[in-house]
Amino acid sequence: MLFMVARINTVAFQGIDVQPVDVQVQIGAGGGLPAFTIVGLPDKAIAESKERVRAALHSLGLSLPAKRLTVNLAPADVMKEGSHYDLPIALGLLAAMDILPREELADYVVLGELSLDSGIRWVAGVLPAALHAAEHDNRLICPEACGGEAAWAGDIDILAPRDLMQLINHLKGSQVLTRPEAKLADSGPVRVPDLSEIKGQETAKRALEIAAAGGHNMLMIGPPGSGKSMLASTLPGILPPLSPREALEVSMIHSLAGTLPEGGLMKTRPYRDPHHSASLPALVGGGQKAKPGEISLAHHGVLFLDELPEFARATLESLRQPLESGQTLVARANHHVTYPARFQLIAAMNPCRCGHLGDTDLECTRAPRCAADYQNKISGPMMDRIDIQVDVPAVSVPDLNAARTGEKSSVVAARVSEIRALQEIRFMELDKSGTVRLNSQATGDLLETIAPFEARAEALLQEAAQKMKLSARGYFRIKRLARTIADLDGGKDVIGAAHVAEALSYRRFRLS
Ligand SMILES: Nc1ncnc2c1ncn2[C@@H]1O[C@H](COP(=O)(O)OP(=O)(O)OP(=O)(O)O)[C@@H](O)[C@H]1O
Numbered sequence: 001m002l003f004m005v006a007r008i009n010t011v012a013f014q015g016i017d018v019q020p021v022d023v024q025v026q027i028g029a030g031g032g033l034p035a036f037t038i039v040g041l042p043d044k045a046i047a048e049s050k051e052r053v054r055a056a057l058h059s060l061g062l063s064l065p066a067k068r069l070t071v072n073l074a075p076a077d078v079m080k081e082g083s084h085y086d087l088p089i090a091l092g093l094l095a096a097m098d099i100l101p102r103e104e105l106a107d108y109v110v111l112g113e114l115s116l117d118s119g120i121r122w123v124a125g126v127l128p129a130a131l132h133a134a135e136h137d138n139r140l141i142c143p144e145a146c147g148g149e150a151a152w153a154g155d156i157d158i159l160a161p162r163d164l165m166q167l168i169n170h171l172k173g174s175q176v177l178t179r180p181e182a183k184l185a186d187s188g189p190v191r192v193p194d195l196s197e198i199k200g201q202e203t204a205k206r207a208l209e210i211a212a213a214g215g216h217n218m219l220m221i222g223p224p225g226s227g228k229s230m231l232a233s234t235l236p237g238i239l240p241p242l243s244p245r246e247a248l249e250v251s252m253i254h255s256l257a258g259t260l261p262e263g264g265l266m267k268t269r270p271y272r273d274p275h276h277s278a279s280l281p282a283l284v285g286g287g288q289k290a291k292p293g294e295i296s297l298a299h300h301g302v303l304f305l306d307e308l309p310e311f312a313r314a315t316l317e318s319l320r321q322p323l324e325s326g327q328t329l330v331a332r333a334n335h336h337v338t339y340p341a342r343f344q345l346i347a348a349m350n351p352c353r354c355g356h357l358g359d360t361d362l363e364c365t366r367a368p369r370c371a372a373d374y375q376n377k378i379s380g381p382m383m384d385r386i387d388i389q390v391d392v393p394a395v396s397v398p399d400l401n402a403a404r405t406g407e408k409s410s411v412v413a414a415r416v417s418e419i420r421a422l423q424e425i426r427f428m429e430l431d432k433s434g435t436v437r438l439n440s441q442a443t444g445d446l447l448e449t450i451a452p453f454e455a456r457a458e459a460l461l462q463e464a465a466q467k468m469k470l471s472a473r474g475y476f477r478i479k480r481l482a483r484t485i486a487d488l489d490g491g492k493d494v495i496g497a498a499h500v501a502e503a504l505s506y507r508r509f510r511l512s
């Protein structure tokens with residue numbers, strides 16, 4: 001009995017994919033020096049697991065047998081990262097020491113980090129692990145702090161103990177743990193500025209509404225203090241909440257990144273605004289530990305890049321591929337992982353370094369050369385991916401006082417939500433793959449089907465395409481934008497010349 005291998009199921013994460021991992025624990029016969037070894041591609045956090053497990057068991061008055069203890073994490077070719085292996089290793093040891101019944105543990109998937117006093121600490125990735133367990137008809141053991149997110153995985157048995165003692169007591173039948181309740185992350189009443197607080201800027205507000213309705217990327221260009229950052233920050237107030245399916249997808253990513261607020265499912269659309277000093281791994285994912293980056297945390301939501309030219313060039317260029325494909329590929333030591341990253345890019349910038357290009361009273365002596373240098377930091381291909389480019393001119397002080405108050409965010413939000421619902425129905429019928437949900441995501445034949453043009457509109461687009469030397473991508477982007485504009489115009493099926501004209505007005509070909 002003593003030499004039999006005890007087995008505990010746990011998981012490894014590859015992007016948001018979950019791979020089953022078998023923790024095998026063997027207590028060797030006497031002979032040789034006592035040792036405790038973990039094999040099977042463990043990273044540093046797992047190597048340190050030994051010390052935490054030893055101390056946690058010691059705090060319960062249990063000492064490890066003075067024999068050769070071998071823990072194997074199988075399959076050996078999958079890289080294991082993270083601290084969630086502590087608990088499965090500890091349970092494997094307890095089973096191998098015949099303190100816990102092996103059969104009882106056989107159909108559990110186990111995750112958790114141990115503290116030295118045998119508390120079970122929060123770990124990342126419990127939601128995807130719970131969904132994996134549900135898919136395989138397994139049960140789940142996770143930290144108490146993660147119970148709220150695990151419970152969303154459906155009708156599975158979940159144990160969410162606070163510490164090792166509670167878990168042992170439950171498994172031995174002397175105390176019963178109740179199933180945790182599913183929690184919604186309530187990020188609280190975050191104060192978002194209302195659209196009506198912004199004076200003037202009617203064009204920019206209209207553009208923002210179109211961007212929100214169709215999920216289009218948008219760039220705002222204007223002098224300092226004209227309200228660009230303020231405009232962007234009103235977006236969360238006009239975007240509809242996540243659908244249940246989106247909520248699960250987004251929460252999986254945030255669960256892996258450890259940014260799920262209060263360990264519950266997210267219902268508000270993510271809005272991420274990384275600082276321009278953000279590094280490339282912070283933005284697109286990866287780094288020392290495989291973690292989703294800002295663009296994945298913004299999945300199904302908004303990525304706001306303020307002061308766009310201040311971002312490092314390589315960082316900006318790395319967004320080009322995810323902007324097209326809706327996912328990001330992160331290279332690891334010997335494999336790649338992908339994270340979903342279907343985000344809407346909203347960016348803001350000044351037209352030049354001093355910010356006052358075109359204003360003869362204020363612009364610096366280097367204008368307009370400095371503007372060309374500044375704007376050249378954003379490459380052509382990057383600009384080509386931005387459907388809406390709008391000027392946000394300075395509002396003069398008399399205008400600030402005189403301007404009538406515009407629509408409230410709630411009014412615009414109602415319209416946006418209506419247009420989003422319309423697109424939902426449209427793509428449910430037409431796109432069987434289920435990846436396209438917004439006009440801005442439609443390509444190829446699908447775009448042709450959803451965007452029939454009136455003859456005059458088609459002629460206008462052809463003419464503009466030639467004159468403005470639109471790239472193929474630019475041409476299709478105008479079509480998508482015109483589709484959203486027609487949707488906002490009472491849900492018109494056929495796109496008219498006025499819709500195309502407005503779509504064209506949101507494309508600048510030289511910034512200065
Ligand atoms: N159109 C406006 N209506 C009302 N308040 C405004 C408007 N524009 C700017 N403000 C006020 O000015 C402040 C600064 O605006 P904001 O930060 O949005 O400017 P910005 O265009 O992002 O400038 P910068 O280019 O320097 O980043 C806002 O917090 C707001 O109080």
Ligand SMILES: [Mg+2]
Pocket residue numbers: 228229230306307348
């Ligand atoms: Mg700003």
